[in-house]
Amino acid sequence: MINQLSWKVGGQQGEGIESTGEIFAIALNRQGYYLYGYRHFSSRIKGGHTNNKIRVSAKAINSISDDLDILVAFDQETIDVNIHELREGGVVIADSKFNPKLPEGAKGTMYAVPFTDIASELGTTLMKNMVAVGASSAVLGLAPEAYREVVEEIFSRKGSSVVEKNMEAIKRGSEYLNEQAGGQIQSFELEKADGKKRMFMIGNHAIALGALAGGARFMPAYPITPASEIMEYLTKKLPEFGGAVIQTEDEISACTMAIGGNYAGVRTLTASAGPGLSLMMEAIGLAGITEIPLVIVNTQRGGPSTGLPTKQEQSDLMAMIYGTHGEIPKVVIAPSTVEEAFYDSAEAFNIAEEYQCPVIILTDLALSLGKQTVEPLDHNRLQIRRGKLDLNAELPDLNGEYFKRYEVTEDGLSPRVVPGMKNGIHHVTGVEHNEQGKPSEDPTNRINQMNKRLTKLNTLHETFSNPIFANAPHEEADLLIIGFNSTRGTIEEILPRFDADGLKVNHAQVRLVHPFPVDELKPLMDKAKKVVVVENNATGQLASIIKMNINCTLENILKYDGNPFLPSEIYNQCKELL
Template sequence: MMNQLSWKVGGQQGEGIESTGEIFAVALKRMGYHLYGYRHFSSRIKGGHTNNKIRVSTRPTRAISDDLDVLVAFDQETIDLNIHELAEHGIVIADSKFNPKLPEGANGTLYAVPFTQIADELGSSLMKNMVAVGASASALGINIDAFHDVVREIFKRKGDKIIDMNIQALNKGYDVFMEQAGGELESLRLEQADGKKRMFMIGNDAIALGAIAAGCRLMAAYPITPASEIMEYLIKKLPEFGGTVVQTEDEIAAITMAIGANFGGVRALTASAGPGLSLMMEGIGLAGMTETPVVIVDTQRGGPSTGLPTKQEQSDINALIHGTHGEIPKVVIAPSTAEEAFYDTVEAFNIAEELQCPVIIASDLQLSLGKQTVDPLDYSRVEIRRGKLLDEVPEQGDELFKRFEITDDGISPRVLPGTKNGLIHATGVEHGENGRPSEDAVNRKLQMDKRLRKLSNLKFYKPLTFDAKYEDPDILVLGMGSTVGTITEAKERLEAEGHKVNHVHVRLLHPFPTDELKPYIESAKQVLVVENNATGQLANLVRLNVGYAEKIRQLNKYDGNPFLPHEIEKGLKELL
């Protein structure tokens, strides 16, 4: 019996590959298995190879597996591109329509199942994905009834006839595979799951849900991969809470509209990827100068320019921290799981209002679009903190309200437009305490110092996560974002061989948690920084803020693909 396995379905975009993976995963999730999925897809609507790899486990998992147990192929290209991952005991279930063949010397056993023929006989070739799911359930020895329930839910709006046809396709795929295999495949049997209910979501869904929980009622954005799902989720859900989504003409309009909404007292956000973030930089500077809270989500992808729109990268860190001209306070948070993405989004809105500055959530494509099981969220942890927002203002006489008053903590009292006695002057040029433009040198220094003092008041609940049980580790592994699960798995492999490996994940990129991280680096003989970029942007942050450059080594991957556990394991062993 296996406690985990890896399943992948592949074919041409537009063939229903995503829905095949979704049906397979949802059924297993409902049985109580932990899942982690990652989609490989092209930057076009139809055509081009795509695949969906899903890891199924009896324990929490946050990484793509090195190998593959089951490959479901809708074309020969899927076999040719993915067969190198197949384990010796693995199988390929392929549509017999294209006369599938395994390359010479390939691992595994091929089962040619007539997906398309069966679907055509039942009434529609579109149901070939259901045949494939049924065959997969048969190969893994999973009760087909679990998949029936998912089909009924998905197709309930299309009526009983469509539901019955798809269930027949599932059953037929199940039976035909069983006949070909000559019985059950004991080598692919999964241990029984715990049966607990969990959510199954991509990181973008978690961010969108977190925004709703935080009281966000406006999203202004322009569609872009891999951020668009945040917008799509909120288009459906925000109106239920009195909110709305506005698709703007570009990212410049999106950031300025979000700033305007926050200026008026409505919690608002925008979301984009690298190219859109570049367009937002002047607007982010405006939020910093006018001390207006705003939340921005950056779902990092392969760059520069259009780059690799549908591939993994973590190369926006320098831009997120240093991209704006001039100097403003800003906060950059990097969640590493869907669960963290939810809570971090809530906290981002609170920090933005408390510090009256931009807060950027640095996601990446693997986190944004990778789908994972999440334990039920604890909504009692959600709180709304609005900082120095005044409901009442004393009589000001003929003076304007001192919106930019010099304070010890750098945070000035804030009022919303229309507050009695709260008339203010707001401008993007340098200004005095009452907001009127000023180029006075003394005032300039006072206002700059005031704004920058804000960050000393930041209290982020979890700047680091860590698995660091050794006082004198052989190696400390540092990472950020979606690499957390892959690093964890590689670390566990080395520990099983007797090596002492600590792991710290950096979740607050700016202001950098120097004091919190320093003891872990001091105690380690060597430090390996793992990141999806070419220049070591996180490693450079560590060198800049903590030091110990002589200890720091880099493991960089920037080919568009996420790290696999064996790649990090190899990088660690090279240092031992």
């Protein structure tokens, strides 16, 4: 009996690979197992190799594994592409229809199961994925009935006969594998889970749920991988709370419409990926100079241009901080877990309204689309803070003068009103303006307005809790590993290995990348003999930002082939540095 295993299913995109992994994972989640999944998929709508790797454990896990225990293959390409991950003693379960063959020197044992033929006997080849799920359950020592609840949820609307046929497909797949293996696969049986109910979700859904809980009621957006799930989720949910989603003609429209929504007093967000954010840059500057709250989600993917639209990368960091022309206050938050994505999404609206500026929630593909177990979310932790906006305020009569919407104040934050508030009329323009919003090119006014805008974030570090996630038990460390976004779980995975080696290794994950949390990170760096920054890009963008803010010497571990880091890759390269 084992406490964790790694399972992967692969085939051609469009033949049910994702649903196979989904049904397999949800059933295990319902029994209380922890899961972490990463889906590799092609940028084509249909065709091209795709796979879904899912790690299952009786204890909490936060990354994919180095190796593979079970590979389920719907075609030969899946075996050829993924067999190198299979550990000694691993199992390949393949559809006998394509006459599967293990490459010479491959580890493990292969079982050919007639997925397609069994499904055809039951009425449709579409159920071959259910046969594969059944065969997998046999390897795990899991009874087919464990899937009934999930199957009923998915297929009950099609009638009880469809439910029973799918259950029969799972049962036959299990029976066939058991008969073929002859009881020789007991070593894959998982330890019993605790049975507790936990959420199983992707980062995009956590962001969408956080936005909803944080009071967002409007989302203009244009679909783009890997951000579209945020829009799709809120398309279904926002109308239930009196809100709406509008699909715009492009990202420029989405951003300017989001500015309009926030100007009117409605918490509004938009979401996109790198190419879309490039189109939004002028509008982000408009939000900056007009001091209108704006929340934008950027899910990083492989670039430049269309690049690798369905692959992992962390190369938008510099663009998010410095991409706009001119100089404006801006906040860039980088959650590192699905749970953080929920809370940071809700908090982003508070920050945007309190500081009257754009807030970018920066994620990456692995975090946005990777599905993982999440402990129950605590909605009592959430607050609604609207800063200097009071919709019930009685504004003084200004005797025909405009309201000083851009008044220069000691804290850099001007009073805020929305259209329709009596005595709150003011001018709004994208050119430099005076306190009433009227265009002005007066040098003194320009300096005063610029200083006001650029100093308003001076107190942000008092507002944003935990700008650094730190796991730093060692006062004098041999090494400090720094990362951001989805690398957190992978780094955490290898820390016990260093402990076993007798090495003192600390870990810091940057959660607020702009304004940069110097006071929180520098003490951790000062007590480490060496510092290494782990990131999915070719130029070491986070390392460059650290060096711009802290005088230091750093090492880089970079990966930019479109895949997330495996634990062993970071561990081995860190060992070389030591």
